[in-house]
Amino acid sequence: MKDALRPKLYPVRHACKVLGVSYPTLKQWIYKGKIKTVKTQGGHHRIPETEIDRLLPAIPRSAPVERRRQNFRKISGRNQLVGRIVDLKIEGLLAQVTLSIAGQHLTSIITADAVREMRLKKGQIASALIKSTEVMLMR
DSSP states (O other), rough: OOHHHSSEEHHHHHHHHHOOOHHHHHHHHHTTSOOOOOOOOOOOOOEEHHHHHHHOOOOOOSOOHHTTTTTOOSSSSSEEEEEEEEEEETTTTTTEEEEEEETEEEEEEHHHHHHHHHTTTTHHHHHHHESSSSSOOOO
16 A cells, blocks of 8 residues: 555656656756656665656646647547556557556557557657446445
């Protein structure tokens, strides 16, 4: 239960890939205090997921739905959630794509071909379309 409360930490090189900046640039941001980090016992910097999210180009949450979805194909489904790809695993014909949406993770299993066609990569913004006839709640 404690692990669920602890923020997910990423190595500096991973954060560089997600943010699209060079390693020296990110290290300068760390030294100048532009990005918060956590130091390991060995003295290595780890970057919390919340800091990576903060530095990504923000999707305006208060903007109208149409504006938030402007980069995606038009579709009639209204159950769309916009988030950032935080994990991408391809094995054989299938791929597992995990989106971070408002601090929660949503995982989808799609074909590996679809990942290649859409050129999905960690750090990109993507939209999940939820198509379901039922929604169950638990307490």
